[in-house]
Amino acid sequence: MSNRDAGFGVDTGPEPAAVRVGLIGCGRIGRMHADIITDDVPGLVLTAVADVVSEASAGVAAATGARASSIEELLAADDVDAVAICSSTDTHVDLVVAAAQAGKAIFCEKPVSLDLAQVDRAVAAVQAAQVPFMIGFNRRFDPGHKSVRDCVAEGGIGDLHVLRITSRDPAPPPPEYVAVSGGIFLDMAIHDFDMVRYVVASDVVEVFARGAVRVDPRIGEAGDVDTAMIMLTHADGTLTSIDLSREAVYGYDQRVEAFGSGGMAVSDNPARHAGWRRTKDATTGEPIPWFFLDRYMESYRAEWRAFHTYLTDGGASPSGIEDARATTAVALAAGRSLREGRPVRVEELG
Ligand SMILES: NC(=O)c1ccc[n+]([C@@H]2O[C@H](COP(=O)([O-])OP(=O)(O)OC[C@H]3O[C@@H](n4cnc5c(N)ncnc54)[C@H](O)[C@@H]3O)[C@@H](O)[C@H]2O)c1
Numbered sequence: 146m147s148n149r150d151a152g153f154g155v156d157t158g159p160e161p162a163a164v165r166v167g168l169i170g171c172g173r174i175g176r177m178h179a180d181i182i183t184d185d186v187p188g189l190v191l192t193a194v195a196d197v198v199s200e201a202s203a204g205v206a207a208a209t210g211a212r213a214s215s216i217e218e219l220l221a222a223d224d225v226d227a228v229a230i231c232s233s234t235d236t237h238v239d240l241v242v243a244a245a246q247a248g249k250a251i252f253c254e255k256p257v258s259l260d261l262a263q264v265d266r267a268v269a270a271v272q273a274a275q276v277p278f279m280i281g282f283n284r285r286f287d288p289g290h291k292s293v294r295d296c297v298a299e300g301g302i303g304d305l306h307v308l309r310i311t312s313r314d315p316a317p318p319p320p321e322y323v324a325v326s327g328g329i330f331l332d333m334a335i336h337d338f339d340m341v342r343y344v345v346a347s348d349v350v351e352v353f354a355r356g357a358v359r360v361d362p363r364i365g366e367a368g369d370v371d372t373a374m375i376m377l378t379h380a381d382g383t384l385t386s387i388d389l390s391r392e393a394v395y396g397y398d399q400r401v402e403a404f405g406s407g408g409m410a411v412s413d414n415p416a417r418h419a420g421w422r423r424t425k426d427a428t429t430g431e432p433i434p435w436f437f438l439d440r441y442m443e444s445y446r447a448e449w450r451a452f453h454t455y456l457t458d459g460g461a462s463p464s465g466i467e468d469a470r471a472t473t474a475v476a477l478a479a480g481r482s483l484r485e486g487r488p489v490r491v492e493e494l495g
Contacts, residue, residue, distance in 0.1 A: 161188030162457040164250075167225035168194045169216055169240055170232025171201035174254060176208075177438065177445065178231055183209040186449045188457065193219045196232070216240075220247045227277075227456060230254060234327070241267040245274035250456055254281040256335050257469045259327040261477060261494060264470050271466050279452050279462050280469040282339040284399075286447035289412035293401050294344045296410040303407025308345055308385040311400040312337045313393035315435050317371055320363035328369050329356070329389060330479040337387050338472040338479075339464070344403060347381035348471070352478040353488040360392040375479055378488075396433040397440045415440075 166182050168175055171194055182191045193214040196202040206213035219225055220243055227250035230240045238258050244251050251271065257280065258264045271278045284290055297305055312334065318326070326332035341349065356370030364371045371391035378384060390398075401412040414433040421430035434440040451463040474494045482489040 161453065163188055163190055164453055164456050165190045165192045165224050165226045166229050166252075167192060167214070167219040167222060167227070167249075168205070168211075168229040168231060169196070169219065170230065170236070170254075171196040171198075171205040172231070172233075175201075175229075175231035176205055178229055178449070179205045179209050179211070181446055181449050182229070183211075185446050186453055188453045189449060192224045193222055195219045216243075220244060220249065226250060227252060227452075234259065238263045238267045241278075242270040245270040245276050245278075248274060248276060250277040252279050252281065252452055253469075255339075255469070256327075256331060256473060256476075257466075258473070259331050261470070261473055264473050268466050268470055277456055277462065278466045279455060280464045280466070281448065282336065282343075282464040282468065282472075283441055283444045283448045284336050284340055285343050285444075285464055286451060287412070287441060287444040288447075289415070290340060290343075290401050293403050293410045293412045297344055297403050297405070298346070301407070302403060302405035302410050305345060305383050305403055305405045307404045308341060308383065309400075309402040309404070310337050310340060310385070310387045311398055312387060313390040313398035315393055315395075315397050317361050317364060317391035320361070320367045323364050323369050324367040326369075328480055329371065329373055329391070330354070330375075330476040330483075331473070333391070334373070334375065334387060334389055334479065335472050335476050337389070338475045339468060340401060341377060341385050341387070341475075342468060342471055343464075344401065345379055345383050345385065347379040347383055349377045349385070349475050349491055350380050351378040351488050351490050352376075352475055352482050354479040354482040356483045360390070364391065370483065373479075373483070377475070396435050397437060398433065399440060 168179050182189045191209050191211040194202045194205045194211045195214045195216045202213040228244040230253040237253055257267050354375045356373040358365035358370055360371040373389040375387040403410045417431040474491050477494050478489040478491050
């Protein structure tokens with residue numbers, strides 16, 4: 146059944162069909178999504194916003210023209226076709242369940258939960274209600290990363306042998322954040338585990354992770370690592386490596402390389418602009434973007450365009466609830482591998 150058949154967010158007026166969005170969680174990422182929905186995506190209309198902190202929702206309401214609402218009113222509102230869950234991670238599962246039971250289409254920021262049993266509760270609610278669901282794995286919509294994926298899918302580099310991902314933040318988060326974040330694999334590498342799933346059309350079956358504290362000893366004291374290497378084995382024999390760091394002094398270093406029997410496809414870091422200069426001593430160019438909001442802005446816009454298309458044209462979710470579950474399982478397997486010093490089969494996680 147397509148979402149159009151189900152009547153999700155579709156009117157009969159001229160194109161594009163209007164999808165009315167209610168957004169929960171008006172923090173850093175919620176504010177960005179509210180702006181994109183309001184300004185950048187024809188067909189999406191932000192009708193209501195909610196947050197447990199009323200000043201936060203009032204601020205977004207004033208900036209966008211949406212009404213500030215309670216969570217209960219938003220979930221019950223006739224003028225909300227889709228709920229965007231952008232609140233803190235520990236609220237996601239309850240809100241997914243409530244939105245599904247209210248019959249709303251759902252966009253949920255990553256991760257659904259740090260706990261696989263809780264993810265399964267969300268999966269069950271979405272499946273029982275048969276509502277559209279999309280998880281906010283925005284890197285799928287980065288034009289460079291997508292070009293690698295499309296090249297692999299079209300056979301442009303023959304048989305895929307190896308995928309390499311480099312994922313480095315410019316600066317570490319505060320140790321207090323690290324202590325509640327779920328750790329480097331669930332908090333940071335979850336995007337990379339999704340990129341793996343996106344590019345390689347074969348499930349991860351085994352994870353071997355090594356980690357070290359090379360950046361900030363307080364991250365170690367908080368029970369985490371700040372530097373890691375992860376090796377993944379896929380069901381079809383493809384091998385993936387991911388190298389992670391919480392600190393790259395030159396910026397937000399995000400690269401993807403697929404290597405196969407017929408060549409390789411690469412998504413490199415974009416410079417801020419294409420200008421560069423050469424002197425007798427050196428050739429220099431612009432630095433790479435500093436943080437995720439610089440680097441991935443276009444991907445967030447494309448993510449919302451994809452959500453609109455998904456709700457109005459139907460078809461499979463661009464990043465569905467099964468992607469949310471699979472990436473959480475791989476992240477948990479990486480954590481277990483690091484703790485136990487051995488390769489971990491993903492099926493051990495259940
Ligand atoms: N896809 C990405 O690139 C990306 C980037 C950053 C954050 N995120 C995810 O987005 C989510 C929010 O992150 P953030 O950086 O915006 O955090 P934040 O702390 O800036 O904002 C969270 C907001 O949620 C509100 N909130 C808390 N409990 C709530 C509840 N029960 N109901 C309604 N609102 C509630 C808080 O008051 C706050 O305004 C997290 O799950 C995070 O992992 C995703």
